[in-house]
Amino acid sequence: MLFGFLIHIIANLVLKTFPSEDLTAEQLKAYLSDEASTWALVHGLRYVAFVCIAFFAAALFMRTCRTWGLRSTGWGLVGLLGAALHVAIGIITNGIEVFAFMDFGRLSEDPKLFWLVFYLTRVLFTGEIVAWGLLIGGFSAAGWQSSTLPRWLTILGFLSAIGSLACGVFIVSILSDGRAALLAEIASLGCLAWFLITGVLMAFTGAAGSKEDAV
Numbered sequence: 077m078l079f080g081f082l083i084h085i086i087a088n089l090v091l092k093t094f095p096s097e098d099l100t101a102e103q104l105k106a107y108l109s110d111e112a113s114t115w116a117l118v119h120g121l122r123y124v125a126f127v128c129i130a131f132f133a134a135a136l137f138m139r140t141c142r143t144w145g146l147r148s149t150g151w152g153l154v155g156l157l158g159a160a161l162h163v164a165i166g167i168i169t170n171g172i173e174v175f176a177f178m179d180f181g182r183l184s185e186d187p188k189l190f191w192l193v194f195y196l197t198r199v200l201f202t203g204e205i206v207a208w209g210l211l212i213g214g215f216s217a218a219g220w221q222s223s224t225l226p227r228w229l230t231i232l233g234f235l236s237a238i239g240s241l242a243c244g245v246f247i248v249s250i251l252s253d254g255r256a257a258l259l260a261e262i263a264s265l266g267c268l269a270w271f272l273i274t275g276v277l278m279a280f281t282g283a284a285g286s287k288e289d290a291v
Contacts, residue, residue, distance in 0.1 A: 078275045080128030083121045092118050097191060105184035108177060115177040122170050126163045132271075133159035133211065135278060140218035140225065148224075151217035158210025165207055169200040202247050205260060208267045209240030216270075229273060236270050239263030 091114055095107045133156055141152035176183055176194045183190040216233025219225025225233075240263045246256035 078272075078279060080125040080132070083125045083128070097187075099187060101185055101187055104187050104190060105179070108179045108184050112178060115173075119170050119174050119177075122166065126166055129159060129163055132275065133215075136215050136274070137218075139278065140215055140222050148218040148221040151214050151221060153214070155211050155214030155218060158207050158212070158214055162204055162207035162211060165200050165203045169197045169204070172197055172200070198251055199247070202243055202250055202260065205240045205263055205267070206244040209237040209243075209263075212240070212267055212270050213237030215274075225274070226277075229270070229277070232266065232273070233270050236263060236266035239266055 093111065093114075095104060099107065137152045137156055140155075141149040172193060175181065176190055183193060212233045216225065216230040216237065219233075220227070220230040239259060243250060243256070243260050243263055246254075246259060248254075249256035250260045
């Protein structure tokens, strides 16, 4: 998960730049041509990040559900479902951006069509946040039931999960940059903090865990 975070930071904050929405068709075509190799690298790295998330979810399931009973295992399965949904939505989002930014279908000839296709990723990104809610909420509940995650970390997880799931309810406001847009930002930051802290915890204590770890 920590490696996936590193990829996310490099891909989204260092390598990636977005075109301006007021570009003409010729300017957009020139931008896509100049940035083609960078975007190919960014989208390739994202697939590596998806693999990291899958391994992280599997390790967290082992930590919280391996020997602690049916109730924690049930919540762990909810966490695995959230991870599967997140990866699935992420792959679809990545595919749409590849289609748009690699200029397949000659989208640069019609900037309005280009941005229409690209804005579909905003809807899907909100779906990713909701999937984060299932992942984090499920594993937080499993960690609470099995006492394999610290109580304060599970509480952070519950709060982040509630905020993430609420993003699905207020998706229209989020997409129109209404008041709920702030909710999406807060929920995203809470989820990222939970992922980072949990990744560090597992890096130091391993995936096996014990009830003493939660003290």
